[in-house]
Amino acid sequence: MDKVIRYLVSGLAVLIVGLICYVYQTGYRIEDENAQDHSQMRNVLTNSNLAGEQIRRGEYLTRVGNCAACHTARGAALYAGGKLIPSPFGNFISPNITPDMQTGIGRWTADDFWRALHFGKARDGSLLYPAFPYPNYTLVSRTDSDAMFAYLRSIPAVNQVSLPHQLAFPYNQRPLLAIWRTLYFKPHSFAVVAGQSSTWNRGAYLVNGLGHCSACHSSRNMLGANAGTQDLDGGEMPSIAWYAPSLLRLNEAHLANQTDLEVAQLFRRAIAEKGVMSGPMAEVFADSLQHLKTDDIDAMTLYLKSLAPKPDSVPAYKTEYSPQVFSTVMTQGEVLYKKHCADCHGHAGEGIAGIYPALKENHSVLMPNVANPIRIILTGGFPPVSKENPRPYGMPPFAPVLDDNEVALVLTYIRHRWGNQASAVTAAEVNRYRNAPVN
Ligand code: HEC
Numbered sequence: 001m002d003k004v005i006r007y008l009v010s011g012l013a014v015l016i017v018g019l020i021c022y023v024y025q026t027g028y029r030i031e032d033e034n035a036q037d038h039s040q041m042r043n044v045l046t047n048s049n050l051a052g053e054q055i056r057r058g059e060y061l062t063r064v065g066n067c068a069a070c071h072t073a074r075g076a077a078l079y080a081g082g083k084l085i086p087s088p089f090g091n092f093i094s095p096n097i098t099p100d101m102q103t104g105i106g107r108w109t110a111d112d113f114w115r116a117l118h119f120g121k122a123r124d125g126s127l128l129y130p131a132f133p134y135p136n137y138t139l140v141s142r143t144d145s146d147a148m149f150a151y152l153r154s155i156p157a158v159n160q161v162s163l164p165h166q167l168a169f170p171y172n173q174r175p176l177l178a179i180w181r182t183l184y185f186k187p188h189s190f191a192v193v194a195g196q197s198s199t200w201n202r203g204a205y206l207v208n209g210l211g212h213c214s215a216c217h218s219s220r221n222m223l224g225a226n227a228g229t230q231d232l233d234g235g236e237m238p239s240i241a242w243y244a245p246s247l248l249r250l251n252e253a254h255l256a257n258q259t260d261l262e263v264a265q266l267f268r269r270a271i272a273e274k275g276v277m278s279g280p281m282a283e284v285f286a287d288s289l290q291h292l293k294t295d296d297i298d299a300m301t302l303y304l305k306s307l308a309p310k311p312d313s314v315p316a317y318k319t320e321y322s323p324q325v326f327s328t329v330m331t332q333g334e335v336l337y338k339k340h341c342a343d344c345h346g347h348a349g350e351g352i353a354g355i356y357p358a359l360k361e362n363h364s365v366l367m368p369n370v371a372n373p374i375r376i377i378l379t380g381g382f383p384p385v386s387k388e389n390p391r392p393y394g395m396p397p398f399a400p401v402l403d404d405n406e407v408a409l410v411l412t413y414i415r416h417r418w419g420n421q422a423s424a425v426t427a428a429e430v431n432r433y434r435n436a437p438v439n
């Protein structure tokens with residue numbers, strides 16, 4: 001009996017909290033009304049040249065925001081949705097955002113669109129899931145939002161019904177998002193930091209807002225929340241088992257640790273002497289970063305380089321071998337390396353600039369989190385195709401060739417030769433990733 005009463009009381013408490021949150025959340029509508037007055041004035045674009053210019057700018061901005069990454073399914077119509085986005089709560093299926101009247105956003109106004117981006121609310125006022133990275137997009141200016149809307153109005157309408165998400169209970173209860181939002185989200189605008197240059201501020205606006213770097217480069221709690229738009233401290237992407245390195249730690253991907261040339265190579269060709277953008281980052285590069293104006297890349301780089309570094313990350317646990325065992329491990333690793341890897345990556349791990357990344361002093365190889373090098377050795381891959389690297393050279397998958405122990409041996413070897421010094425890797429760690437999804 002006691003138990004029943006306790007359940008009832010806690011159920012009631014959740015309901016009341018939920019209700020308060022809901023009222024609080026829908027209260028933002030009052031602010032929405034205010035936003036409308038402004039927009040009507042701003043939206044009067046009499047000159048068609050101006051409108052054309054706005055559409056072009058909007059197209060560029062959707063590239064920066066990488067809207068297509070989620071709203072365009074592979075091989076399907078642009079922005080017609082239907083792409084599956086896995087998460088620990090189930091699969092999200094992106095909606096159709098083409099201007100179709102029945103199934104897309106054809107009936108939306110610029111205000112509705114702004115409300116989605118800035119407040120995270122659908123046209124009917126219902127709350128949107130933060131799988132749509134509006135916790136970052138909230139920083140996007142009204143002018144930029146209007147430009148993206150103008151562009152999305154100009155693309156072909158596609159009649160394709162948006163499918164319901166496939167979420168587990170209780171995450172499929174949309175009104176419960178009110179609680180999540182009360183805890184973790186408040187619409188806010190980008191605040192220019194006085195004392196920093198306009199380039200720096202532009203960089204901050206792009207990285208934290210439209211670029212939504214923190215959506216991947218942060219760790220999330222049980223309810224899928226991170227510590228905000230500036231949380232760039234790295235995290236393993238839960239459903240696909242890639243590690244998005246910390247952009248704040250010098251022993252991971254803090255750009256302050258890279259020369260201007262390396263950064264330029266990375267952002268222009270996705271492959272620098274000692275690093276390559278792979279997995280989900282290769283997609284970010286292919287669909288978004290490679291299309292960015294040099295000024296914008298420079299602004300983002302300036303901002304990222306300026307971030308106060310956090311202390312170096314350390315491995316979750318260190319594999320301890322006796323010196324004798326370790327020397328056997330290194331000998332076995334070397335045999336494997338010479339047989340399978342040295343042809344491309346070089347006998348001293350030096351690689352071939354622009355073609356095969358060096359493994360010596362390579363951050364991805366040396367990071368305490370070993371998810372990415374394991375995944376790359378198992379699945380191989382190609383750097384993304386770009387204007388500056390139209391025919392990239394690839395790496396074959398070694399999953400069919402090497403067992404878990406052999407992958408561990410060769411990875412331990414490359415983490416410990418040529419001046420590299422990182423912890424050893426075990427077969428059990430490799431096994432975690434053997435059956436991980438490819439993307
Ligand atoms: C990481 C994936 C992801 C990215 C990137 C993304 N979206 Fe979405 N978007 C979603 C998901 C998932 C939903 C559905 C949310 C829901 O049902 O609550 C959504 C919903 C929307 C909606 C509401 C549609 C409706 O019918 O209610 C709009 C508008 C939208 N996105 C526009 C954009 C724009 C513009 C961009 C780029 C600036 C963008 N999205 C980038 C995943 C994404």
Ligand code: HEC
Nearest residue numbers: 275276278340341344357364373376381382383393394395
């Ligand atoms: C045929 C040439 C080739 C061979 C053989 C090869 N690699 Fe690679 N390797 C590449 C290329 C190309 C890339 C970039 C792949 C990408 O971008 O997806 C790469 C990437 C990597 C990376 C990721 C580096 C980074 O900066 O993220 C690691 C680690 C790696 N290789 C290790 C190995 C190991 C260990 C072997 C042997 C078991 C091996 N490679 C064999 C060509 C090769």
Ligand code: HEC
Nearest residue numbers: 211212213216242243244245253275276277278280281284
């Ligand atoms: C969809 C998830 C995702 C988004 C969004 C994302 N990243 Fe990444 N990023 C990753 C992953 C995963 C890696 C690790 C793989 C790799 O090394 O390329 C990575 C790696 C990187 C690296 C290291 C590359 C190297 O190997 O040296 C840099 C720098 C980086 N990201 C910057 C950014 C910036 C800046 C943004 C925002 C404009 C961003 N990322 C947005 C997932 C993402």
